[in-house]
Structures are given as C-alpha cells and as structure tokens.
Amino acid sequence: xxxxxxxxxxxxxxxxxxxxxxxxxxxxxxxxxxxxxxxxxxxxxxxxxxxxxxxxxxxxxxxxxxxxxxxxxxxxxxxxxxxxxxxxxxxxxxxxxxxxxxxxxxxxxxxxxx
Amino acid sequence: xxxxxxxxxxxxxxxxxxxxxxxxxxxxxxxxxxxxxxxxxxxxxxxxxxxxxxxxxxxxxxxxxxxxxxxxxxxxxxxxxxxxxxxxxxxxxxxxxxxxxxxxxxxxxxxxxxx
Numbered sequence: 001x002x003x004x005x006x007x008x009x010x011x012x013x014x015x016x017x018x019x020x021x022x023x024x025x026x027x028x029x030x031x032x033x034x035x036x037x038x039x040x041x042x043x044x045x046x047x048x049x050x051x052x053x054x055x056x057x058x059x060x061x062x063x064x065x066x067x068x069x070x071x072x073x074x075x076x077x078x079x080x081x082x083x084x085x086x087x088x089x090x091x092x093x094x095x096x097x098x099x100x101x102x103x104x105x106x107x108x109x110x111x112x113x114x
Numbered sequence: 115x116x117x118x119x120x121x122x123x124x125x126x127x128x129x130x131x132x133x134x135x136x137x138x139x140x141x142x143x144x145x146x147x148x149x150x151x152x153x154x155x156x157x158x159x160x161x162x163x164x165x166x167x168x169x170x171x172x173x174x175x176x177x178x179x180x181x182x183x184x185x186x187x188x189x190x191x192x193x194x195x196x197x198x199x200x201x202x203x204x205x206x207x208x209x210x211x212x213x214x215x216x217x218x219x220x221x222x223x224x225x226x227x228x229x
Contacts, residue, residue: 002157002159004157006157033214040221041221041222042118042205042219042220042221042222043158043203043219044219045214045215045217047214055214056214056215057214058214058215089155091157091158092157100145100146100207100216100217102148102160102163103160103217104160105150105157105158105159106157107155107156107157108155108156110155
C-alpha cells in the first residue's frame with residue numbers, strides 16, 4: 001500500500017454514460033497526476049495538478065474528460081459520454097515538492113465500457 | 115522522438131533462477147531513470163531511481179544498472195520468487211521542468227516465475 005487510494009476500484013458502465021473517479025493522494029503531497037493504462041502498455045500521462053492548479057494536460061485529454069482538485073487534496077476525474085475506447089485502467093499518482101520527484105501510484109480504477 | 119523500449123516483452127523463468135530485463139531509451143534531455151514493478155490489477159511500485167551519475171543501484175534482490183553513454187539500463191533479479199511475477203516498467207524522466215510529459219514509460223516486461 002503506497003498511501004494513495006482510488007475509488008472505485010472497478011467500474012462497468014454503458015456507452016454514453018458519465019463516470020467519475022476519485023483519488024486521495026498522500027496527505028502532504030502537493031502534486032497529483034492522472035494516467036491511463038491499456039492492456040500491455042505503459043501508463044500514459046493525462047494531466048497533473050500542483051495543489052489545486054491544473055498545470056498540464058495531455059492531448060489525450062479530450063473535451064469529454066475533466067479533472068478537478070478543488071482544495072488541493074483529493075482529485076476527481078470525470079469522463080462524459082463514455083466510449084468503448086475509454087476502457088482502461090485509470091491510475092492516480094502523487095509526489096512531493098517541485099520537479100519530477102518520485103511518484104507514488106494508487107491501485108487504479110479499472111473502467112469497462114460496454 | 116523520446117522513446118523507451120523494453121525487452122523482452124515477456125519472460126518465463128523457474129523459481130530460484132536469475133533474470134535480466136533490458137531498457138533502451140532515446141530520451142533527451144535525461145534527468146533520471148526508474149524501474150517500477152506492477153502486479154496485475156495494481157498500480158506501479160517504485161523499485162529503483164537512478165540519476166545520470168549513478169551506474170548501479172540495488173534494492174534487495176533487484177539490481178538496476180545504467181549506462182548513460184549507450185542509453186541502456188538493465189534490471190537484474192536474483193533468486194527469483196513466485197511473488198516476482200509482475201510487469202516491470204522502465205520510466206525515463208526527460209525535461210524535469212515538464213512534470214507531466216517528462217515521464218516516458220516503456221511498455222513493460224511481463225515476468226512469470228513458475229515453481
């Protein structure tokens with residue numbers, strides 16, 4: 001257990017539905033990252049926050065995706081109008097300080113879109 | 115283009131045997147290189163972190179090496195155990211001022227240890 005938690009661990013939804021995932025980072029970590037990982041691939045960066053500010057977004061983050069970290073603690077990732085191609089593991093990671101310091105990953109949320 | 119290539123894609127070994135996983139990268143600038151272990155259905159867990167000036171780093175039965183000149187790294191696992199069965203991901207950190215896109219992930223090597 002790295003200290004980063006994610007909820008839910010699994011989500012099955014029908015195409016077109018909206019889903020929201022939650023990530024609780026290690027409490028003193030100021031940076032929080034979201035990644036997507038498909039089978040047989042490494043994680044792909046989606047976005048990251050420093051405190052409550054969203055500082056960087058990947059081109060993978062289409063307008064159907066939105067992420068928030070309202071109080072600089074937990075974060076949510078929402079996917080609207082889900083598509084079958086959104087099926088993946090969504091990983092959250094947190095780190096302390098500036099620069100690219102060691103990241104601690106959560107267990108992930110496995111999304112299946114039917 | 116910044117890339118991280120890992121080999122082999124998958125590997126099966128007998129319990130107690132040693133193995134070596136390879137990571138080649140074409141990432142510039144280079145900040146550091148990390149090896150992660152990812153159990154099935156779980157998030158990655160850090161094994162080692164090496165900067166440009168470090169050639170080797172150990173974590174128990176795991177030993178990582180780095181040759182920054184040839185841009186190659188290896189992860190050696192000694193006396194494998196069934197619990198070593200997992201995916202091993204090599205991550206190269208490029209421009210440390212780009213916190214998000216600086217991390218270039220390999221696709222991982224899937225290791226299966228059998229009894």
